[in-house]
Amino acid sequence: QIAKNGKKMPPAAIAFYKQTDYSLEDLVSKDPAVDIxxxxxxxxxxxxxxxxxxxxxxxxxxxxxxxxxxxxxxxxxxxxxxxxxxxxxxxxxxxxxxxxxxxxxxxxxxxxxxxxxxxxxxxxxxxxxxxxxxxxxxxxxxNKLRPFVNLDTLPPPDLSIFDHRYFFRPFLGKIYKGIYMSTARGCPRGCAYCVNNRLRNIYKECGRRYIRFQSPKIIARNITYIKKKYGINWYKFSDDTFLLRPLADLLKLKKLLKPLHIMFGCSVDPVTVTEEKVKAAKEMGCVSMSMGIETGNEKIRKYVLGRNISNNQIFEAVRIMRKYNIKISTFNMIGLPGETKENIFETIKLNKKLNIPDANVYVMYPFPGTKIYEDFHISRKKFKNIPAMEEAYLFNLSNVKNEELLYFLRTFNLYLVLPEKYWQKIEKARKSPKLYTVLIQIAQEIINKNLD
Ligand code: SF4
Incomplete structure (x- = not known):
């Protein structure tokens, strides 16, 4: 398929084009490959x-x-x-x-x-x-820091500088016009792999509260404006924990957003998930929630990652989200300090028990300013040589060999989709590209069947 301007269409765009109201030229008007x-x-x-x-x-x-x-x-x-x-x-x-x-x-x-x-x-x-x-x-x-800005004084984001193709996002097989939007700043947790603790210390001199929410009135004003001006109907609230807001605030937001008929996704902390809050989010347009599990091993989660969240709390959060028909995705990390292969399987098994079909998984990256970065005395020199997220395995923090970590990264979702009887075959497929292709095909069939 060739677009009017003579450029070839990327295959993914062709597939989505069939299911969207946007024109071919809307999606691919010129070759996006440029020398930055x-x-x-x-x-x-x-x-x-x-x-x-x-x-x-x-x-x-x-x-x-x-x-x-x-x-x-x-x-x-x-x-x-x-x-x-x-x-x-x-x-x-x-x-x-x-x-x-x-x-x-x-x-x-x-x-x-x-x-x-x-x-x-x-x-x-x-x-x-x-x-x-x-x-x-x-x-x-x-110079010293100034007091925190009042989020309600900020204008709506100016999206006019972006190429309109930037807004197209796939969600459950359809294309929507969507953007990331922030409605709050700060997080109450202090995970060992996150810079939040350090930021809170740096911001001490800013005086006012570190955790701030934009008021429901201003959020609704901004969305009304953006929807009208740019036709954006899909939002991803990039706040660290969307359900951290008090329930009364969420109920006000629901009243204002419901008539706008938007769809949105957000990140949540399992301990903030309650029936009332998820119900309010659903009624204001929430269609998906993502949640950090990080590891299936409770001790590693608590003592290494500094996240005191039990597996039971995660199960309860997932139960509530499912009740309101929210699409759930999880965030997971491998390559954690001291982690073994068995621990990685604990993470896979927890996702499987939760019935998560598509988990996000990364090798842990020890960002400067985090507790893990300090604890493992990672030198700046080493850091400068390993800047890419995809190369985080080179920090060698876990007890799992690098080639195995990379293979887990590739196959994590394969383990989730395929029944346990195939798991040994997944391991064998590491040395057999042919077997790997067969397993991918079986997984694809299972996914297609579930979609039907
Ligand atoms: S990882 Fe998430 S929950 Fe933990 S401190 Fe950072 S923003 Fe907060």
């Missing part, structure tokens, strides 16, 4: 910005930095996001970076733009680390 560095460099020379702002997590920090180092733009460069917030000193020491934003940039970035525009001195802007020349010396100024 070339495209970025072209944009910069055409647009001639005064400031480049890069938001980065650890997994894309080194790649973003490398791009800036290769292009060496003539304008100012600011880095913000989780990684620069956790490691501001090392980031500001890069010679291509002029500013680092520590913490939330909602107000600091606007202030920086205004100051640069008016040629004003930027050295006292709160939340910013910056370099200043004093004679021959370069000194680093570390």
């Amino acid at each position: 560095l070339e495209e970025f460099s072209k944009k910069i020379s055409e647009f001639k910005p005064s400031l480049i702002a890069v938001s980065s997590m650890t997994t894309n920090y080194y790649q973003s930095l490398e791009m800036i180092q290769k292009i060496r733009p003539k304008c100012k460069v600011i880095f913000g996001g989780v990684h620069p917030t956790l490691m501001p000193e090392s980031v500001i020491n890069e010679d291509v970076i002029d500013y680092v934003c520590v913490g939330e940039a909602d107000e600091a970035l606007v202030e920086l733009c205004e100051y640069l525009d008016k040629n004003k001195d930027t050295s006292n802007i709160r939340n910013l680390y910056l370099k200043v020349k004093k004679g021959r010396k370069v000194i680093i100024i570390k």
